[in-house]
Amino acid sequence: xxxxxxxxxxxxxxxxxxxxxxxxxxxxxxxxxxxxxxxxxxxxxxxxxxxxxxxxxxxxxxxxxxxxxxxxxxxxxxxxxxxxxxxxxxxxxxxxxxxxxxxxxxxxxxxxxxxxxxxxxxxxxxxxxxxxxxxxxxxxxxxxxxxxxxxxxxxxxxxxxxxxxxxxxxxxxxxxxxxxxxxxxxxxxxxxxxxxxxxxxxxxxxxxxxxxxxxxxxxxxxxxxxxxxxxxxxxxxxxxxxxxxxxxxxxxxxxxxxxxxxxxxxxxxxxxxxxxxxxxxxxxxxxxxxxxxxxxxxxxxxxxxxxxxxxxxxxxxxxxxxxxxxxxxxxxxxxxxxxxxxxxxxxxxxxxxxxxxxxxxxxxxxxxxxxxxxxxxxxxxxxxxxxxxxxxxxxxxxxxxxxxxxxxxxxxxxxxxxxxxxxxxxxxxxxxxxxxxxxx
Amino acid sequence: xxxxxxxxxxxxxxxxxxxxxxxxxxxxxxxxxxxxxxxxxxxxxxxxxxxxxxxxxxxxxxxxxxxxxxxxxxxxxxxxxxxxxxxxxxxxxxxxxxxxxxxxxxxxxxxxxxxxxxxxxxxxxxxxxxxxxxxxxxxxxxxxxxxxxxxxxxxxxxxxxxxxxxxxxxxxxxxxxxxxxxxxxxxxxxxxxxxxxxxxxxxxxxxxxxxxxxxxxxxxxxxxxxxxxxxxxxxxxxxxxxxxxxxxxxxxxxxxxxxxxxxxxxxxxxxxxxxxxxxxxxxxxxxxxxxxxxxxxxxxxxxxxxxxxxxxxxxxxxxxxxxxxxxxxxxxxxxxxxxxxxxxxxxxxxxxxxxxxxxxxxxxxxxxxxxxxxxxxxxxxxxxxxxxxxxxxxxxxxxxxxxxxxxxxxxxxxxxxxxxxxxxxxxxxxxxxxxxxxxx
Numbered sequence: 051x052x053x054x055x056x057x058x059x060x061x062x063x064x065x066x067x068x069x070x071x072x073x074x075x076x077x078x079x080x081x082x083x084x085x086x087x088x089x090x091x092x093x094x095x096x097x098x099x100x101x102x103x104x105x106x107x108x109x110x111x112x113x114x115x116x117x118x119x120x121x122x123x124x125x126x127x128x129x130x131x132x133x134x135x136x137x138x139x140x141x142x143x144x145x146x147x148x149x150x151x152x153x154x155x156x157x158x159x160x161x162x163x164x165x166x167x168x169x170x171x172x173x174x175x176x177x178x179x180x181x182x183x184x185x186x187x188x189x190x191x192x193x194x195x196x197x198x199x200x201x202x203x204x205x206x207x208x209x210x211x212x213x214x215x216x217x218x219x220x221x222x223x224x225x226x227x228x229x230x231x232x233x234x235x236x237x238x239x240x241x242x243x244x245x246x247x248x249x250x251x252x253x254x255x256x257x258x259x260x261x262x263x264x265x266x267x268x269x270x271x272x273x274x275x276x277x278x279x280x281x282x283x284x285x286x287x288x289x290x291x292x293x294x295x296x297x298x299x300x301x302x303x304x305x306x307x308x309x310x311x312x313x314x315x316x317x318x319x320x321x322x323x324x325x326x327x328x329x330x331x332x333x334x335x336x337x338x339x340x341x342x343x344x345x346x347x348x349x350x351x352x353x354x355x356x357x358x359x360x361x362x363x364x365x366x367x368x369x370x371x372x373x374x375x376x377x378x379x380x381x382x383x384x385x386x387x388x389x390x391x392x393x394x395x396x397x398x399x400x401x402x403x404x405x406x407x408x409x410x411x412x413x414x415x416x417x418x419x420x421x422x423x424x425x426x427x428x429x430x431x432x433x434x435x436x437x438x439x440x441x442x443x444x445x446x447x448x449x450x451x452x453x454x455x456x457x458x459x460x461x462x463x464x465x466x467x468x469x470x471x472x473x474x475x476x477x478x479x480x481x482x483x484x485x486x487x488x489x490x
Numbered sequence: 491x492x493x494x495x496x497x498x499x500x501x502x503x504x505x506x507x508x509x510x511x512x513x514x515x516x517x518x519x520x521x522x523x524x525x526x527x528x529x530x531x532x533x534x535x536x537x538x539x540x541x542x543x544x545x546x547x548x549x550x551x552x553x554x555x556x557x558x559x560x561x562x563x564x565x566x567x568x569x570x571x572x573x574x575x576x577x578x579x580x581x582x583x584x585x586x587x588x589x590x591x592x593x594x595x596x597x598x599x600x601x602x603x604x605x606x607x608x609x610x611x612x613x614x615x616x617x618x619x620x621x622x623x624x625x626x627x628x629x630x631x632x633x634x635x636x637x638x639x640x641x642x643x644x645x646x647x648x649x650x651x652x653x654x655x656x657x658x659x660x661x662x663x664x665x666x667x668x669x670x671x672x673x674x675x676x677x678x679x680x681x682x683x684x685x686x687x688x689x690x691x692x693x694x695x696x697x698x699x700x701x702x703x704x705x706x707x708x709x710x711x712x713x714x715x716x717x718x719x720x721x722x723x724x725x726x727x728x729x730x731x732x733x734x735x736x737x738x739x740x741x742x743x744x745x746x747x748x749x750x751x752x753x754x755x756x757x758x759x760x761x762x763x764x765x766x767x768x769x770x771x772x773x774x775x776x777x778x779x780x781x782x783x784x785x786x787x788x789x790x791x792x793x794x795x796x797x798x799x800x801x802x803x804x805x806x807x808x809x810x811x812x813x814x815x816x817x818x819x820x821x822x823x824x825x826x827x828x829x830x831x832x833x834x835x836x837x838x839x840x841x842x843x844x845x846x847x848x849x850x851x852x853x854x855x856x857x858x859x860x861x862x863x864x865x866x867x868x869x870x871x872x873x874x875x876x877x878x879x880x881x882x883x884x885x886x887x888x889x890x891x892x893x894x895x896x897x898x899x900x901x902x903x904x905x906x907x908x909x910x911x912x913x914x915x916x917x918x919x920x921x922x923x924x925x926x927x928x929x930x
Contacts, residue, residue: 054494058675059653061646063686065674070688070709076695083691108653121678129709167695174689175673178649179656206501209618210805213499213548214654216619233615234505235498238561246503248510249614251523251812254825255516255607269510269569279829305829355805364799365650372691385694389719389745 056108057139058118060175062127068168069128072135077168080382082374082398085147085161085181087154091189091363093478096153096469098192098462099160100222101184102439103150103450105177109141110445112176135168142443143169146436148401150449151225151458153465153473154185155413155481159399160368162436167375174370182368183215184222186360190337191226192462193361194353196474197341202350204245205231206332207358219358225458232352241452245352247302253280263293275300275330278315287315291322300328300349308333309346316347336361337476373417374398382420395487398423402432403483410469410483418490426490496548497579498558500615502567508608509568512575517608520822522814522838525587525601525621527594531629531803533918536593536909538632538902539600540662541624542879543590545617546890549581549880552616575608582883583609586876588841590889591665591898593905593913594625595853595921599839600808602876607815614810622808623655624662626800630777631666632902633801634793636914637781642790644685645671646772647798659798665898672792681892685792687742693720703733715740715770718755727755731762740768740789748773749786756787776801777916813857814838822860835927838863842872843923850909850923858930866930 071077090097114122114136122128122136143165154160160181163170194203205223208216220236230243237244248266256262263276272294278286278301290298301319303311308331319327331343332352340351356362371394377383384396397417404412413435416426428434439446448454466473473482511517530537554562554576562568562576583605594600600621603610634643645663648656648671660676670683677684688706696702703716712734718726718741730738741759743751748771759767771783772792780791796802811834817823824836837857844852853875856866868874879886888894906913913922 056653058678059648059656060674061648061672061686062674062677062684063672063688066686066710067688067692070705071692071695073709074696074701074705076705079695081691081695118678125677125684127674127684167691171689171691174691175649175656176653179651179653182650183652183655208499208501209615209810210622210807211619212623212652212655212658213496213616213619215623215652216499216615218652232501232503234500234502234567237502237565238498238558244502244565244567246501246506248503248507249611250827250829251521251607251611251614252507252511254812254827255511255519255521255815256514257818261514265510265514265516269513270506280827282828305832307830355807359799359804364804365795367650367795370649372694375695378697387690387694387720388722389690390747392745 055111055113055115055118056176057112057114059179060172064172064174065122065127067171069132071167072132073129077166079167079376081165081167081170081372081376083163083170083370084159084373084399085177085368085370086157086159087366087368089156089367090481094189094363095473095479095482096155097185097366098188098226099148099152099154099185100150100188100225100458101180101218102147102161103454104180104184104218104221106439106445106450108176108180109440112141113139140443141165141169141173143440144442145440146438148435149437149458149461150454151462151465152435153469155483155485157415157485157487158413159401159415159436162398178368178370182365184218185366185368186364187219187222187358188226189366190357190361190363191223191228192466193337193476194340194357195227196466197337197476198351199344201348202229203227204229204350204352205233205357206352207354208233210355211358216358221455223357224455225462227459227462240455242455247275248277250277250280253277259286260289260293263290267294272297273299275302275328277302277304279303279305283311283315284318287318288322291319291324296323298324298327300330302330302332302352304332308348309343312343312346312348341476384417384419395489397489400426401435402428403435404429404432405468408468413483413485415485415487416490417487422490495551495553495555495558496616497552497554499619500612504612504614505562505567507611509572511607512572513569517606519607519816521605521607521610521812521816523603523610523810524599524813524839525617525808525810526597526599527806527808529596529807530921534629534803535913535919535922536595537625537806538628538666539588539592539594539625540590540628540665540898541620541658542587542601543890543894544620544624544658544661546879546885548616548620549885552581553579580883581605581609581613583880584882585880586878588875589877589898589901590894591902591905592875593909595923595925597855597925597927598853599841599855599876602838618808618810622805624658625806625808626804627659627662627798628666629806630797630801630803631663631668632906633777633916634780634797635667636906637777637916638791639784641788642669643667644669644790644792645673645797646792647794648673650795651798656798661895663797664895665902667899667902680895682895687715688717690717690720693717699726700729700733703730707734712737713739715742715768717742717744719743719745723751723755724758727758728762731759731764736763738764738767740770742770742772742792744772748788749783752783752786752788781916824857824859835929837929840866841875842868843875844869844872845908848908853923853925855925855927856930857927862930
């Protein structure tokens with residue numbers, strides 16, 4: 051049902067670099083690339099990694115068909131030799147990285163890609179696209195879930211972002227702590243819980259509200275949620291209980307002052323004997339609006355725009371940098387650019403998180419020569435943040451699919467508990483733990 | 491190469507509504523849905539429509555395969571009867587809307603979808619996803635292009651947004667006035683100009699900068715653009731001209747104070763005889779940064795993050811509302827919801843723009859009964875803003891593909907000239923022309 055190659059989800063310069071590097075021989079040099087961000091969005095205490103599983107899905111489909119090769123050739127983007135090389139392209143390098151659901155901080159080496167220069171350079175844009183967007187959504191979701199405490203948050207944002215972004219956002223939202231999504235393709239592709247009942251147009255297409263409610267209850271059962279703000283909320287709630295009885299599953303409010311409306315609707319429902327009927331609210335919610343609804347009798351939140359646009363931070367500013375490569379003598383050498391404000395730390399990295407009294411204290415990034423890194427002994431209670439995703443071309447399939455998403459969902463909740471509690475507040479401030487980079 | 495069905499790029503409630511409506515008969519009622527936004531992003535003077543051609547592409551592929559139908563059935567989302575209906579689903583309604591590249595304002599009826607309730611409701615999320623994202627990018631692009639005056643702007647944002655968003659963003663950027671994109675899939679799918687030469691990693695993978703430049707010039711020719719800020723810009727420019735000679739095509743600066751660096755590099759290039767070598771700058775540019783570079787000797791801009799995230803407005807808040815439908819007597823009736831702050835204007839709309847001394851003056855939205863609308867006579871010089879996209883299921887293919895994008899690109903430039911010049915300034919303010927809604 052979904053059949054595409056991600057091989058062109060890339061910037062043209064990756065192919066022109068490959069072309070030049072194949073001609074001069076550097077395409078075969080062993081390289082280590084690293085994904086990291088220099089800073090969190092302003093005021094944020096932490097980020098949440100998401101998307102890595104989708105990178106694995108994309109890697110499986112990363113190949114060029116005849117049409118693609120013809121395009122490169124017709125547009126004279128690469129030479130004949132490069133076309134030959136691309137015909138049999140298969141990534142056989144290795145990838146390590148942070149778990150999905152793991153917290154990250156400035157300079158956390160979220161992903162490490164190791165292979166030849168030719169291989170690794172082709173993956174740059176794709177890897178960044180996935181991690182930048184998915185992690186932006188998961189990071190926003192995580193804050194919303196903290197603000198919602200035990201009340202479930204549901205993704206209803208598909209309409210406010212690109213149609214494929216929407217699918218990625220649903221997955222990232224669940225990793226960030228959401229319980230389900232309105233998006234059907236995400237539910238199908240990733241086995242997520244799908245939710246949703248009816249929109250205002252359903253009420254409007256009927257001659258009156260009562261007929262609409264009757265039809266919905268007839269088709270979806272009494273446990274459905276009726277949307278009560280098309281005309282007059284008080285009238286609608288009365289009609290809803292009249293039609294479905296006191297066992298009505300829920301009502302949804304999508305406009306107005308949600309706190310006071312929820313309170314009035316709760317009282318009205320209780321008075322009508324519908325004390326178990328749940329109240330869902332959905333109207334331009336973000337983490338602050340959710341926090342403000344803490345004392346209102348709300349049972350669940352449907353979040354749209356602010357979820358899929360990262361609540362003010364629609365991307366993570368992650369970059370993909372060459373940190374180590376073989377030189378002309380075949381020896382691995384750390385490398386770094388020196389561009390102003392964009393200088394990089396040379397060399398492959400190790401990454402650990404240290405704890406004190408069961409609470410995270412510092413993110414340790416260790417860099418150095420291969421020998422020194424191999425000999426490095428972390429403290430006993432440090433958590434190794436890098437896990438294997440791809441080993442010489444072999445993808446660890448346990449990190450793909452539904453099960454991996456649910457594990458990441460659980461992992462996030464646990465990892466967040468291990469951060470200082472400030473992380474869960476919405477107060478603006480610095481990263482909740484410092485990142486220390488140590489060069490051996 | 492791209493083969494997917496957009497039929498599940500939708501919220502589940504569209505299928506549950508369809509299911510209930512098929513059971514009670516309202517699924518067959520004729521309906522008119524309308525896409526509009528209640529407000530522009532804060533401070534913006536106008537928006538630019540983009541994405542409609544992509545909706546046509548999606549409509550062509552909008553069908554459910556066996557796997558999809560099984561999913562709906564297994565998850566008990568719809569009944570057997572609905573599965574039957576979906577098996578042969580084909581949209582045979584009609585769609586009118588604003589041209590791609592056209593300006594829009596609050597309440598502009600950007601798209602009108604007419605068909606049965608069952609048909610139209612299935613398209614809601616997909617249509618909104620496409621228009622909300624693509625128009626956000628085109629609107630931001632248009633401001634950047636105004637700020638850049640005659641200097642070309644190029645899309646380099648793929649890495650900072652979802653991998654499919656990136657493709658849509660390239661297309662929308664060109665509609666918004668950009669000249670080309672770094673994204674290869676967008677170039678392939680839509681025939682766009684592709685640009686890009688090399689990244690910092692290309693310099694780093696070589697033993698030194700000179701070898702990297704030599705290799706690039708060897709592979710891509712003297713007309714290539716060399717990236718000069720990996721180590722020391724002054725040294726790099728010297729090396730670049732040494733390697734490529736004074737006919738070097740261009741240099742790119744991706745860090746630091748771009749204005750003063752461009753000035754220094756220009757002087758240095760001129761002193762080295764490379765007076766025709768172009769300077770491209772690319773470092774977190776937005777429309778304000780571009781405007782600030784007006785006096786700097788820059789030849790083109792590469793824009794990333796701020797383009798693909800709509801420069802602070804990553805979505806357009808467009809909604810899809812039922813405005814008219816058949817009642818139980820088979821008579822078309824205007825309908826509207828009354829939700830607080832979200833009330834809608836009932837009835838199908840006509841849309842015109844009036845002019846005074848060749849400058850746009852007012853956006854006229856006319857609503858009323860079908861008879862009154864049919865009899866309405868606009869003033870002679872009013873521009874009819876609604877053009878046909880789909881006529882009873884027949885897609886107007888002249889609005890799809892490369893040619894349509896380039897027409898939209900030209901159309902935007904012309905339509906912007908016809909707005910009061912305030913639209914081209916970056917000063918925050920109200921929509922540059924008022925929208926007047928008239929109910930006949």
